[in-house]
Structure formats: C-alpha cells, structure tokens
Amino acid sequence: MSIEMALRSARVRYGPLEALHGVDLPVPAATVTVLLGRNGSGRTTVLRALAGTVPLAAGRVLWRGADVTHLRAHERARRGLCFVPDRRAVHPTLTVAENLGLATRGGDAAPALDAYPELRPLLARRAGTLSGGEQRMLALSRALLAPARVVLVDEPALGLSPAVAARTYALLGALGAAVVLAEQRLPAGLPPGALVHELRRGTVRFSGEAAEARARAGPA
Template identity: 40%
Template sequence: MLRVENAQLYYGAAIALRGVSLEAREGQVTCVLGRNGVGKTSLLRAITGMHAISSGRIEWEGEDITKLPAYERARRGIATVPQGRDIFPLLTVRENLATGFGILERRDRKVPDEIFDLFPVLAQMLDRRGGDLSGGQQQQLAIARALVIRPRLLVLDEPTEGIQPSIIKDIGTIIAMLRDRGDMAIVLVEQYFDFAFDLADTVTVLDRGKVVLSGVAQDMVAEEVRSYIAI
C-alpha cells in the first residue's frame, strides 16, 4: 500500500501541496481530481521521487521512501506515465520499451508478452519511430513502457489528454484489467470526470494544493466532485 501523510511541497517560495494525505491500495484505482494548477501533478512528482517534499512522509509497502531518489523508487516497483507521455520520438517503439530495462536485473530485461496482449498495435510497430505514432498510440506506448518494469504501483498523469475517444475507451479497459488482477495499486490523475469516476474505487479531490474531498467513489456525490473540476 502507498501512504502519503501530510505532504508539503514547494517550488521556490510557492507552495504546491499543503498537508496532502492519500492512500492507494493494491487492486484499487485511486483517482486524484481537480482543476489545472491545484497540485495534482505535484503530488505525483512527490510520489515518484521527481520532486522532494519539504515535510510529511511517503510510505510504500511499509517502507519510508520519503528521501529515496526516483530510480530507487522505480526499483521498488513504482512506475509512472507522465503527462504529455514523454516518449523518445527518434527511438523506435522497441527502443522506447527497452528504456525501462535499466532498473531490471539482466535476466529480466525483456518485454513481457502481456504488453503485446494489452497493446497489440505496438507489436505491429516495433520498428517505427515513436514520433511517427499517433497521439493515442504514443499514449499506449508510454503505458507499455511503464509496465515493462512490472510495477506494483502505477501512477498515471492525465492519460486521456489529447486522445481520441476510441483510444480513451481502450485505455480505460486496460486500467480496469490491471486493477482487477489485484497485485497493483493505481493512482490516476484526471480531469475527464466520467472516465475517472467509472474507474475509481476511491477519490481524492484537490483545490489550491489541499485535499477538499476524499472517500470511496460510490459514496461520493458526483455533482459535488464536479464542482471542483468545472472551470
């Protein structure tokens, strides 16, 4: 289980997170919702070790990882799919997938067959450059690259952004399949309310760097949640 306790995060003098707490359990999707600029991405950067918190605690599988660098968190099974995908446009699909090998033992440096079961289109494009893929295909590649390390915590930052509806549906199906295996915790940051709420087991809503709503998705009032997302 992931546990974030009272996290404070600053960018210089600006405060991005104000005492944020969050839990994410294996076999569940924990959705983080809110408008642009309220701290959602900052929370994910804190979880994955891309930006240190100034106070608070982050615990994963019973270990305090607050001060661990990002690569050590990755070695402990924490993978991220960043906003904007951040694939390598000049590398092939095959080479993009191989960028996840660095933290793996040599014997494990291969793409699991499951990847191509989940994303059959990638199997047909292994020798195409990442930059030649459509936006939806690049998003699938970004998720596949994260899964190469066989994560136990998968963190996704707005995976529906700029994606056509048919691919959004496919990505939702894949996230649900990964959740239902029961061996992975998933933290999903989203602004697309219907997509997020359909998947969510628990929901945390941020506003101005603070948690304003939190609880089991089915017990929450949808319109109240929407009020913190609508522009």
C-alpha cells in the same frame, strides 16, 4: 484495506510557491485511486511526490509503512513503482520496438502489443514521429509490461479516442496494483471500488468512492 503508499502532511514548493499544503493521502493496494482537479490543483505534484521526482519541503512519503521520503526516483522504480507522466513519457529518438524493449528489459512485449495492436505496424518507427495518441499508448505500455506494485499515470487518456481510452481504463483496473490516476474530470469505466480525491489549490477537498464523487458533481 491495506495501504501500499501514503503521503503524510506533504508540502511541496516550487521556488517561493507552495504547491501542496500539508496533504494526507492514502494509496490502497490493488485499488484504482483518482486524483481529480483542474490545472494547478496539485494533482500532478502529488504523483511526482509519490514517484520521488520532486522533493518534499515537509512531511513524509510512506511505502508499506516504511519512510521512503528520501529515496530517489530510480530507487523507488527498482522497488516496483512505475510513473507515466503526461509529457516526455517516451524516448523520442528510439523506435517503438526499442522503447518496448527498455520497458521489458529485452523480454516479451506481446502483452503491450495485444493491449494496443495499433502499435504493431509502428514498431520500426521512431517514437518522436508518432501522433500524440500513439505516443500515449506507447508510454502506457510501460505500466503493462513492468511488474509494478504502484502505477502512477498522469492523464492516461490524453490524446486517445474514446474507445482506446475505455480500453485503457479497463487495462489499468485489471493490473492488480495500486493505481493512481491524475484526471481533470472523473472518467467513465472505472472499476468498482475506485476511490476519488478532489484537490483544489494544493489541498484535498473531498475523498470518497467514485459513485459519491459523481453524485456530488451532479448532472453533466
């Protein structure tokens, strides 16, 4: 299994508080990885550290073995990283069509509209007027339209109906990229071979396959 990205002894501080305490985390290529944990566990900070939107206080970020710790977020995006945060993930003053146009750089938005046909009647609407679930579908469209090697999504099913959430996990699993999802609970519908890292208070407490994580959690 080849490793696309990795954190090595990563520490992140927000002022005097340390959010990650020396985290080692591999991100395999063409695999779905789930970061599991409650609010405050550090899962969102791991995504931000990989994306380059927060600096490391110590440790390294590697991309195919190369040290990209000091590479800025927009430079990582140019290399093929797509980050979909849980909030402020769309341009609210632009229309749905304009948001999709930015994601495709003026190209064909059909793959996103085929994946989320709910967006078709909303193309002329400003993104800021959409419901939470509609905004989430629009934000997730970026991952479907941008040819990315690494896709990071914070709470992909936020605001989505169960049916649309299931569709979303299938779409993300079919990308063929290194996909990292931050979740509070282990979602159903993950592809075979999905990996899970459970974080608590800024440290990784469990790593294994999704089936092992479910068995460890016991009955719902």
